[in-house]
Amino acid sequence: MLNPRLAFHALLIIGLGGALLSSSILAGATLLLAIAGMVLSARKSLYKDGWDKPKELRLLHFSFWFFVLVSFLSWALEGFDYEGGKTLGTHARFILFWPLIVAISYARIGARTTFAAIGLVAVSVIGIFLVTIAARQGALGQVLNSRFGGGINPISFGNLALLGGMLTIVAAMFFVRETRGGLVVLFFIGGTAAVLISMLSETRSNLVALPFLLIALVPLVGKRLRIAGLIVVPMLVAGAIITSDRMSSSLNGLLHDGQLDSGMEIRLEVWGQALNMLRESPWSGAGLGGYTHRIESEVAAGNLPEHFLDCCTGHAHNDLLNNAATSGIPGILSWALLIFIPLAIFGRNLSSRHAATAHLAAAGCMVSLGYFFFGLTEATFNRTLFLTFYLLAVSSIASAMFTELSASYVRNRARKVSATIITKNEEDHITDCLKSARLVADEIIVLDSGSTDRTVELARELADVVEVTDWPGFGIQKQRALEKATGEWVLSLDADERVTPELAREINDHLADPDADAYKLPWAVTIYGSRLDFGRSGRAPLRLFRREGVSFSDALVHERILIPSGRKIKTLRGRLTHYTHRDFGHSLEKSAKYAWLGSLEKHRKGKKTRTMIYPTLRGLMTFVQVYFIRFGFLDGAVGYLTAVTYAQVTFNKYAGLWTLDRPARFEKS
Incomplete structure (x- = not known):
C-alpha cells in the first residue's frame, strides 16, 4: 500500500513541476493536497504527532483568508454581481492555504523535496522550449524573433519561467551545501536556461524583477562573493535590457521621442481609471465586477477606444491598483498583507545558520518579491495560474522551512546553565516548572518568599538550591537568585512558566556554540484552554543570558534584566509556555x-x-x-x-x- 506521506511528496512535485505544462495539473495537485489536509485536520493527525503549530504559519494563514474575506465583502456590497462572482471564484482558492499547510507538514516535506519540485519547473520550461522548436521543424530563429509564450499568455509564461529558473538556482546553491556535485550542475544549468528562455517572452516586468531576485541570492553566498555581486548584478540586468528588443524600443522611444509605446499608454489609462474608482469609493471600491463595468461603460460612452474591451476589462493590469479600484482601502491592505507578511517571515530566516532553512527562506523571499514586481504591470491574483502557483509555492516553502527548523536543533549544549526561580505559594506550578527547567539547566536555584503551602517541600525534591527569604520586590529578589548562580549562563524563569521540549532543544543547540550574549524567549500564554500567539502574549521577554556583568533592576514589578552595552541579543523561536492564571x-x-x-x-x-x-x-x-x-x-x-x-x-x-x-x-x- 502506498505510504500517504510519499503520495503527498509526489503531489507537490507534480503540482509545482507541472504548473507551466498545464494549469490543470497545478490545480488538481493543489486540490488533492488540500482535501488530504482537511481529512488530517478532522482527525487531528498532525497534533497527535506532537506538532507545535508555528505562529508564523497562523499569520500567513490570516493574510490569505483576509484577502478572500475582503473580496467576498466587496462582492456582497456590489450586490453579488456575476462578473464579481467569477473573480471571487479565483480568489477563493486562497482558503485552501491551511489544509495545504497541514498536509505538507504532516508529510514532513523538507528542503530536498521542495527544491526537487522547483527544479522541475525549470525542466518544464526547457521542455516546452525544445518541443516548440521541434514543432516548427527546428526554426530556432523564428522562435527567437517572436514573443515566446510556451502555448500560454507570454506574460504568465515569462514571469513564472523567470521565477522558476531563479528558484532552481537557489536549489543548486542548496545542493552545494549538501555536497551533491551532480545535482548542483544540473540545477544550475537548468535554472540558468529557464531564466534565459523566460527573457524570450519579452515581458518587461521580468527585467524589473530580475535585479531584486538576484539580490535575494546575496545572503546565501560568502562576503567576498557579495561584493562581486554588486558588480555582476547590474551587468546582468544591463545585458538583459540590451538584448530585449521590446524593452530597448520602449526606452528609445521614451528617450528620443518622449513617448511611451502603446502597451504602456494603455496601462496608464486603465491605471487612471482605477485611481478614479478609488477616489469615488475609497472604503468599498467599485466592487469585484465594478472595474469591468466601468471600462465597458467608458467604451460605450466613447471615452475609451473599443480595443479596451479586448485587453482591459478583466482587471487593471496592476495588483495594487486593481485591488484599490475593486475593494478600496481594505483591498489595498489585503494585497499588502498577502505580499509583505510572507516576505517578512521568510526574510527573518535568511540569516539562519542552518543551510536548509536559509535557502528555503531565500526561495520564499523570491516568490514574494517576484509577485510584487510582476504585479506592477499585471493583476497576478486575478489569474488562476498565477494565484494557484503563489498559493502552493508559499505554503510548501513555508511549511518546509519550519519543518527544517524544527529538525535542525540537534547539538548538545557546551555551557553550564543555572536556572533561577522565585516563588511564593506556587505548589500547583513548581514541579512542572522545575522538570521543564531541568531540560536545559545543570543547576536550579529557588528563592521562596515565605510560602504557606507545599512549594518549598516540592522544590527541594527537584532543585539544587532552595532558600526561604523575605519579599523585597521582584527586581531585588531575582537579583538575589542571580547572585547564587554558578553557571556561565543563567535562565531566569517564573514558576508559572514551562520550557517546551522544542524550546529546550533549540536552547541546547544554540549553547553548543552561542551566537549571542543573551536570548529572548517568546511567550506562549495559555489560559482557558487556549494558547495565545498574538497580542502582548506574543512578546518575547529576555530570559537567557551570559551571567557575567548582568544584573536585575530594583523595580517592585516589571523588573528588567540589565545587559552591558555592546552585547548581542537574539530572539529564539521556541515557546516559553506561560500559565498566567488559574481562572x-x-x-x-x-x-x-x-x-x-x-x-x-x-x-x-x-x-x-x-x-x-x-x-x-x-x-x-x-x-x-x-x-x-x-x-x-x-x-x-x-x-x-x-x-x-x-x-x-x-x-x-x-x-x-x-x-x-x-x-x-x-x-x-
Whole structure:
C-alpha cells in the first residue's frame, strides 16, 4: 500500500513541476493536497504527532483568508454581481492555504523535496522550449524573433519561467551545501536556461524583477562573493535590457521621442481609471465586477477606444491598483498583507545558520518579491495560474522551512546553565516548572518568599538550591537568585512558566556554540484552554543570558534584566509556555495586584497623572495595540478577553497613580 506521506511528496512535485505544462495539473495537485489536509485536520493527525503549530504559519494563514474575506465583502456590497462572482471564484482558492499547510507538514516535506519540485519547473520550461522548436521543424530563429509564450499568455509564461529558473538556482546553491556535485550542475544549468528562455517572452516586468531576485541570492553566498555581486548584478540586468528588443524600443522611444509605446499608454489609462474608482469609493471600491463595468461603460460612452474591451476589462493590469479600484482601502491592505507578511517571515530566516532553512527562506523571499514586481504591470491574483502557483509555492516553502527548523536543533549544549526561580505559594506550578527547567539547566536555584503551602517541600525534591527569604520586590529578589548562580549562563524563569521540549532543544543547540550574549524567549500564554500567539502574549521577554556583568533592576514589578552595552541579543523561536492564571477570579486578583504595584513604582519615580482623561486614553490605546496592531483578534474570544484585561490593567495603573497624588494636593490646600 502506498505510504500517504510519499503520495503527498509526489503531489507537490507534480503540482509545482507541472504548473507551466498545464494549469490543470497545478490545480488538481493543489486540490488533492488540500482535501488530504482537511481529512488530517478532522482527525487531528498532525497534533497527535506532537506538532507545535508555528505562529508564523497562523499569520500567513490570516493574510490569505483576509484577502478572500475582503473580496467576498466587496462582492456582497456590489450586490453579488456575476462578473464579481467569477473573480471571487479565483480568489477563493486562497482558503485552501491551511489544509495545504497541514498536509505538507504532516508529510514532513523538507528542503530536498521542495527544491526537487522547483527544479522541475525549470525542466518544464526547457521542455516546452525544445518541443516548440521541434514543432516548427527546428526554426530556432523564428522562435527567437517572436514573443515566446510556451502555448500560454507570454506574460504568465515569462514571469513564472523567470521565477522558476531563479528558484532552481537557489536549489543548486542548496545542493552545494549538501555536497551533491551532480545535482548542483544540473540545477544550475537548468535554472540558468529557464531564466534565459523566460527573457524570450519579452515581458518587461521580468527585467524589473530580475535585479531584486538576484539580490535575494546575496545572503546565501560568502562576503567576498557579495561584493562581486554588486558588480555582476547590474551587468546582468544591463545585458538583459540590451538584448530585449521590446524593452530597448520602449526606452528609445521614451528617450528620443518622449513617448511611451502603446502597451504602456494603455496601462496608464486603465491605471487612471482605477485611481478614479478609488477616489469615488475609497472604503468599498467599485466592487469585484465594478472595474469591468466601468471600462465597458467608458467604451460605450466613447471615452475609451473599443480595443479596451479586448485587453482591459478583466482587471487593471496592476495588483495594487486593481485591488484599490475593486475593494478600496481594505483591498489595498489585503494585497499588502498577502505580499509583505510572507516576505517578512521568510526574510527573518535568511540569516539562519542552518543551510536548509536559509535557502528555503531565500526561495520564499523570491516568490514574494517576484509577485510584487510582476504585479506592477499585471493583476497576478486575478489569474488562476498565477494565484494557484503563489498559493502552493508559499505554503510548501513555508511549511518546509519550519519543518527544517524544527529538525535542525540537534547539538548538545557546551555551557553550564543555572536556572533561577522565585516563588511564593506556587505548589500547583513548581514541579512542572522545575522538570521543564531541568531540560536545559545543570543547576536550579529557588528563592521562596515565605510560602504557606507545599512549594518549598516540592522544590527541594527537584532543585539544587532552595532558600526561604523575605519579599523585597521582584527586581531585588531575582537579583538575589542571580547572585547564587554558578553557571556561565543563567535562565531566569517564573514558576508559572514551562520550557517546551522544542524550546529546550533549540536552547541546547544554540549553547553548543552561542551566537549571542543573551536570548529572548517568546511567550506562549495559555489560559482557558487556549494558547495565545498574538497580542502582548506574543512578546518575547529576555530570559537567557551570559551571567557575567548582568544584573536585575530594583523595580517592585516589571523588573528588567540589565545587559552591558555592546552585547548581542537574539530572539529564539521556541515557546516559553506561560500559565498566567488559574481562572478568571485569579486573573482579576493578579491584574489588580500588578496594576497597584505599577502605580507605586511610577509614584516612586516621581511620575504623575493630573487628570482621569490620561488613564482612559492609555487604556483605549492598550486595547487597540493588543487587539488590532498586535493581531490579538487572531486568538479568538480569549484574545478579546485578554485585550480587555490588559486595557483594564493599564487604566487601573494610571488611575492608581492619580489617586496617590491626591493626598499631597489636599494637604497643600
